[in-house]
Amino acid sequence: MITDTFDRRTIAKMEVALERACLLLPISGEKYRPRRIIASKIVECAYRGETTLGSLTDAGYAAAMQLIASAQSVRKKEKEIAD
Structure with missing residues:
Protein backbone atom coordinates (compact mmCIF):
# COMPACT_ATOMS: atom_id res chain seq x y z
CA MET A 1 0.00 0.00 0.00
CA ILE A 2 1.19 3.49 -0.78
CA THR A 3 0.86 4.66 2.83
CA ASP A 4 3.36 2.00 3.85
CA THR A 5 5.90 3.28 1.32
CA PHE A 6 5.77 7.06 1.76
CA ASP A 7 5.59 9.33 4.77
CA ARG A 8 2.64 11.64 5.43
CA ARG A 9 4.41 14.69 4.10
CA THR A 10 5.19 13.02 0.77
CA ILE A 11 1.64 11.71 0.45
CA ALA A 12 0.30 15.21 1.13
CA LYS A 13 2.55 16.61 -1.61
CA MET A 14 1.40 13.87 -3.97
CA GLU A 15 -2.23 14.79 -3.29
CA VAL A 16 -1.55 18.47 -3.97
CA ALA A 17 0.27 17.58 -7.19
CA LEU A 18 -2.66 15.43 -8.31
CA GLU A 19 -5.19 18.18 -7.66
CA ARG A 20 -3.06 20.75 -9.49
CA ALA A 21 -2.60 18.50 -12.50
CA CYS A 22 -6.30 17.66 -12.67
CA LEU A 23 -7.08 21.36 -12.98
CA LEU A 24 -5.57 21.18 -16.47
CA LEU A 25 -8.10 18.59 -17.60
CA PRO A 26 -11.20 19.71 -19.44
CA ILE A 27 -14.37 19.15 -17.50
CA SER A 28 -15.92 15.94 -18.73
CA GLY A 29 -18.12 13.12 -17.54
CA GLU A 30 -15.27 10.72 -16.93
CA LYS A 31 -12.96 11.83 -14.16
CA TYR A 32 -11.77 8.61 -12.52
CA ARG A 33 -9.61 7.20 -15.35
CA ALA A 64 -2.26 15.60 -17.89
CA MET A 65 -0.78 17.12 -21.03
CA GLN A 66 -0.31 13.65 -22.54
CA LEU A 67 -3.94 12.82 -21.82
CA ILE A 68 -5.10 16.09 -23.38
CA ALA A 69 -2.94 15.57 -26.48
CA SER A 70 -4.19 12.01 -26.83
CA ALA A 71 -7.82 13.10 -26.57
CA GLN A 72 -7.25 15.84 -29.16
CA SER A 73 -5.66 13.34 -31.52
CA VAL A 74 -8.62 11.01 -31.18
CA ARG A 75 -11.07 13.85 -31.82
CA LYS A 76 -9.10 14.94 -34.87
CA LYS A 77 -9.14 11.42 -36.33
CA GLU A 78 -12.85 11.10 -35.63
CA LYS A 79 -13.48 14.38 -37.42
CA GLU A 80 -11.41 13.27 -40.41
CA ILE A 81 -13.42 10.06 -40.62
CA ALA A 82 -16.70 11.96 -40.39
CA ASP A 83 -15.70 14.40 -43.15
Missing part, protein backbone atom coordinates in the same frame (compact mmCIF):
# COMPACT_ATOMS: atom_id res chain seq x y z
CA PRO A 34 -7.64 10.41 -16.05
CA ARG A 35 -7.09 10.98 -12.32
CA ARG A 36 -5.88 7.40 -11.94
CA ILE A 37 -3.42 7.80 -14.82
CA ILE A 38 -2.08 11.08 -13.47
CA ALA A 39 -1.81 9.64 -9.97
CA SER A 40 0.17 6.66 -11.25
CA LYS A 41 2.69 8.97 -12.91
CA ILE A 42 3.03 10.95 -9.68
CA VAL A 43 3.59 7.73 -7.73
CA GLU A 44 6.23 6.63 -10.25
CA CYS A 45 7.99 9.95 -9.72
CA ALA A 46 7.94 9.47 -5.95
CA TYR A 47 9.27 5.91 -6.27
CA ARG A 48 12.24 7.35 -8.18
CA GLY A 49 12.98 9.45 -5.10
CA GLU A 50 11.76 12.70 -6.65
CA THR A 51 9.50 13.79 -3.81
CA THR A 52 9.60 17.58 -3.95
CA LEU A 53 6.28 19.25 -4.64
CA GLY A 54 7.75 20.69 -7.83
CA SER A 55 8.86 17.31 -9.16
CA LEU A 56 5.60 15.63 -8.30
CA THR A 57 3.59 18.47 -9.82
CA ASP A 58 5.69 18.40 -12.98
CA ALA A 59 5.05 14.67 -13.32
CA GLY A 60 1.32 15.28 -12.89
CA TYR A 61 1.31 18.12 -15.42
CA ALA A 62 3.18 16.00 -17.95
CA ALA A 63 0.66 13.17 -17.55
Whole structure:
Protein backbone atom coordinates (compact mmCIF):
# COMPACT_ATOMS: atom_id res chain seq x y z
CA MET A 1 0.00 0.00 0.00
CA ILE A 2 1.19 3.49 -0.78
CA THR A 3 0.86 4.66 2.83
CA ASP A 4 3.36 2.00 3.85
CA THR A 5 5.90 3.28 1.32
CA PHE A 6 5.77 7.06 1.76
CA ASP A 7 5.59 9.33 4.77
CA ARG A 8 2.64 11.64 5.43
CA ARG A 9 4.41 14.69 4.10
CA THR A 10 5.19 13.02 0.77
CA ILE A 11 1.64 11.71 0.45
CA ALA A 12 0.30 15.21 1.13
CA LYS A 13 2.55 16.61 -1.61
CA MET A 14 1.40 13.87 -3.97
CA GLU A 15 -2.23 14.79 -3.29
CA VAL A 16 -1.55 18.47 -3.97
CA ALA A 17 0.27 17.58 -7.19
CA LEU A 18 -2.66 15.43 -8.31
CA GLU A 19 -5.19 18.18 -7.66
CA ARG A 20 -3.06 20.75 -9.49
CA ALA A 21 -2.60 18.50 -12.50
CA CYS A 22 -6.30 17.66 -12.67
CA LEU A 23 -7.08 21.36 -12.98
CA LEU A 24 -5.57 21.18 -16.47
CA LEU A 25 -8.10 18.59 -17.60
CA PRO A 26 -11.20 19.71 -19.44
CA ILE A 27 -14.37 19.15 -17.50
CA SER A 28 -15.92 15.94 -18.73
CA GLY A 29 -18.12 13.12 -17.54
CA GLU A 30 -15.27 10.72 -16.93
CA LYS A 31 -12.96 11.83 -14.16
CA TYR A 32 -11.77 8.61 -12.52
CA ARG A 33 -9.61 7.20 -15.35
CA PRO A 34 -7.64 10.41 -16.05
CA ARG A 35 -7.09 10.98 -12.32
CA ARG A 36 -5.88 7.40 -11.94
CA ILE A 37 -3.42 7.80 -14.82
CA ILE A 38 -2.08 11.08 -13.47
CA ALA A 39 -1.81 9.64 -9.97
CA SER A 40 0.17 6.66 -11.25
CA LYS A 41 2.69 8.97 -12.91
CA ILE A 42 3.03 10.95 -9.68
CA VAL A 43 3.59 7.73 -7.73
CA GLU A 44 6.23 6.63 -10.25
CA CYS A 45 7.99 9.95 -9.72
CA ALA A 46 7.94 9.47 -5.95
CA TYR A 47 9.27 5.91 -6.27
CA ARG A 48 12.24 7.35 -8.18
CA GLY A 49 12.98 9.45 -5.10
CA GLU A 50 11.76 12.70 -6.65
CA THR A 51 9.50 13.79 -3.81
CA THR A 52 9.60 17.58 -3.95
CA LEU A 53 6.28 19.25 -4.64
CA GLY A 54 7.75 20.69 -7.83
CA SER A 55 8.86 17.31 -9.16
CA LEU A 56 5.60 15.63 -8.30
CA THR A 57 3.59 18.47 -9.82
CA ASP A 58 5.69 18.40 -12.98
CA ALA A 59 5.05 14.67 -13.32
CA GLY A 60 1.32 15.28 -12.89
CA TYR A 61 1.31 18.12 -15.42
CA ALA A 62 3.18 16.00 -17.95
CA ALA A 63 0.66 13.17 -17.55
CA ALA A 64 -2.26 15.60 -17.89
CA MET A 65 -0.78 17.12 -21.03
CA GLN A 66 -0.31 13.65 -22.54
CA LEU A 67 -3.94 12.82 -21.82
CA ILE A 68 -5.10 16.09 -23.38
CA ALA A 69 -2.94 15.57 -26.48
CA SER A 70 -4.19 12.01 -26.83
CA ALA A 71 -7.82 13.10 -26.57
CA GLN A 72 -7.25 15.84 -29.16
CA SER A 73 -5.66 13.34 -31.52
CA VAL A 74 -8.62 11.01 -31.18
CA ARG A 75 -11.07 13.85 -31.82
CA LYS A 76 -9.10 14.94 -34.87
CA LYS A 77 -9.14 11.42 -36.33
CA GLU A 78 -12.85 11.10 -35.63
CA LYS A 79 -13.48 14.38 -37.42
CA GLU A 80 -11.41 13.27 -40.41
CA ILE A 81 -13.42 10.06 -40.62
CA ALA A 82 -16.70 11.96 -40.39
CA ASP A 83 -15.70 14.40 -43.15
